[in-house]
Amino acid sequence: MMAVPDYSAKGLADAVRSGQVSAESAMIGYLERIRATEPEVHALLAQDQDLALSRAQGVDRMPLDQKSHLALAGVPLVVKDNIVTKEFPTTAGSRMLEGFHSPYTATAVERAEAQGAIVLAKSNLDEFGMGSSTEHSAFGPTKNPWDLTRVPGGSSGGSAAAVAVGMAPLALGSDTGGSIRQPAAFCGIVGLKPTYGRVSRYGLIAYASSLDQIGPLARTVEDVGLLLQVISGQDVRDATSGENPVSDYLAELKRPLEGLRVGMPKEYFGQGIDPKVRSVVEKMLTRLATEGVTVIEIEMPHTRYAIATYYLIAPAEASSNLSRYDGIRYGFRAPATDLDSLYRNTRAQGMGEEVQRRILLGTHVLSAGYYDQYYVKAQKVRTLIRRDFDEAFQTVDLVVTPSAPDLPFVLGSRSDDPMQMYLSDICTVTANLAGLPALSVPAGFDDGLPIGMQWIGPAWSEDLLLRAGYMVEQMVERPRWPL
Ligand code: GLN
Numbered sequence: 168m169m170a171v172p173d174y175s176a177k178g179l180a181d182a183v184r185s186g187q188v189s190a191e192s193a194m195i196g197y198l199e200r201i202r203a204t205e206p207e208v209h210a211l212l213a214q215d216q217d218l219a220l221s222r223a224q225g226v227d228r229m230p231l232d233q234k235s236h237l238a239l240a241g242v243p244l245v246v247k248d249n250i251v252t253k254e255f256p257t258t259a260g261s262r263m264l265e266g267f268h269s270p271y272t273a274t275a276v277e278r279a280e281a282q283g284a285i286v287l288a289k290s291n292l293d294e295f296g297m298g299s300s301t302e303h304s305a306f307g308p309t310k311n312p313w314d315l316t317r318v319p320g321g322s323s324g325g326s327a328a329a330v331a332v333g334m335a336p337l338a339l340g341s342d343t344g345g346s347i348r349q350p351a352a353f354c355g356i357v358g359l360k361p362t363y364g365r366v367s368r369y370g371l372i373a374y375a376s377s378l379d380q381i382g383p384l385a386r387t388v389e390d391v392g393l394l395l396q397v398i399s400g401q402d403v404r405d406a407t408s409g410e411n412p413v414s415d416y417l418a419e420l421k422r423p424l425e426g427l428r429v430g431m432p433k434e435y436f437g438q439g440i441d442p443k444v445r446s447v448v449e450k451m452l453t454r455l456a457t458e459g460v461t462v463i464e465i466e467m468p469h470t471r472y473a474i475a476t477y478y479l480i481a482p483a484e485a486s487s488n489l490s491r492y493d494g495i496r497y498g499f500r501a502p503a504t505d506l507d508s509l510y511r512n513t514r515a516q517g518m519g520e521e522v523q524r525r526i527l528l529g530t531h532v533l534s535a536g537y538y539d540q541y542y543v544k545a546q547k548v549r550t551l552i553r554r555d556f557d558e559a560f561q562t563v564d565l566v567v568t569p570s571a572p573d574l575p576f577v578l579g580s581r582s583d584d585p586m587q588m589y590l591s592d593i594c595t596v597t598a599n600l601a602g603l604p605a606l607s608v609p610a611g612f613d614d615g616l617p618i619g620m621q622w623i624g625p626a627w628s629e630d631l632l633l634r635a636g637y638m639v640e641q642m643v644e645r646p647r648w649p650l
Pocket residue numbers: 296297298299321322341342343344345346347374481592
């Protein structure tokens with residue numbers, strides 16, 4: 168029998184369904200892996216080992232005809248802690264929600280559980296999803312498993328690190344400006360931000376609602392497709408979820424992509440991109456060209472405004488979404504003498520510095536007198552960024568970029584420089600602004616540190632993205648385990 172963390176989610180579900188492996192014995196293996204790695208990595212917030220074990224026993228006891236229909240039979244799942252779950256507390260990485268228990272479970276989690284997945288822990292994140300390193304968590308940073316002195320990326324750093332060390336084969340993250348793809352790249356795994364509306368946001372703690380999407384992280388492209396399949400589809404509880412049919416993402420996954428035309432926007436390969444990152448991604452494109460892929464250099468001229476546009480729109484929406492944390496309805500409440508000081512003290516003590524900065528920025532750009540100058544203008548540029556993609560997809564099937572401009576950086580090295588931190592998102596925010604699906608897949612390693620490449624496709628083209636990712640995956644030799 169294979170040692171537990173070596174299973175893919177697909178392999179484990181197959182083995183549990185056929186009775187070759189019990190869900191309980193697999194779960195015991197993953198819990199051991201957590202005990203061995205979590206003290207160093209700190210990927211997790213709440214855990215419930217007893218619950219996970221009893222759920223696994225529940226899967227084992229199921230009648231065969233029931234069990235044999237479960238796509239994720241007995242597969243452990245880690246859930247980013249800004250996605251609500253009835254059984255676990257949900258903090259969003261903030262003191263503000265310490266001790267908060269949601270009365271309901273998010274649709275994406277509910278759908279995974281209905282297919283036999285077992286949530287074993289909630290994972291660490293930048294507070295309310297705001298950050299690119301997981302250092303903004305109120306509960307301490309997560310470490311990059313490939314080098315414990317470096318960040319795992321963020322904001323879904325806990326989910327990515329947990330999967331990278333084999334605490335679970337699958338995780339859910341959320342992506343507003345890169346929070347699934349950049350940590351996936353930094354941790355050497357695969358992550359996908361679905362088309363806006365592909366996955367229900369019901370139960371995702373809102374950061375910037377016009378950009379937020381829940382999506383899968385896993386060690387293989389196939390597993391990302393498997394989890395995506397389960398969580399996708401319209402949900403009556405999220406009016407922005409799309410009614411487009413969910414394709415069978417695994418059916419064509421391994422079929423070679425003939426005649427694929429890939430656009431390589433020069434704006435993503437120039438200034439600001441670490442030459443090591445550029446060279447790994449370019450090398451991969453050269454290899455793909457020998458496999459029959461046509462690589463075409465293209466221009467996406469509005470890319471240079473993307474960070475500015477994102478950091479106007481996301482904080483604007485955040486300032487509105489986070490007004491609900493008033494010390495009355497949820498979680499933390501600071502001592503106070505009257506209503507005004509209750510709001511003030513609670514928000515000042517309950518929210519971290521970065522979150523306060525975003526709320527200030529967002530409130531400012533929405534205020535009378537500045538609204539047209541900043542917010543309205545950003546919305547117009549957002550349209551231009553979207554048009555850059557529309558135009559690109561007239562001539563190419565997919566667009567390729569690095570997933571992040573640099574290698575995983577050293578913990579603390581950007582903490583005092585918010586602008587430097589915001590620039591980490593330069594490759595990823597455009598897909599959110601345009602509402603498009605994007606996949607990060609490992610393209611190689613430099614000095615033991617993983618480097619990811621990003622594939623961006625037209626709306627609802629997740630199946631094509633996964634096929635492209637699968638092709639890349641076959642060409643990359645990855646070291647076994649980081650720890
Ligand atoms: N790093 C970006 C931000 O801080 C993106 C975060 C995310 O996708 N949740 O806003």
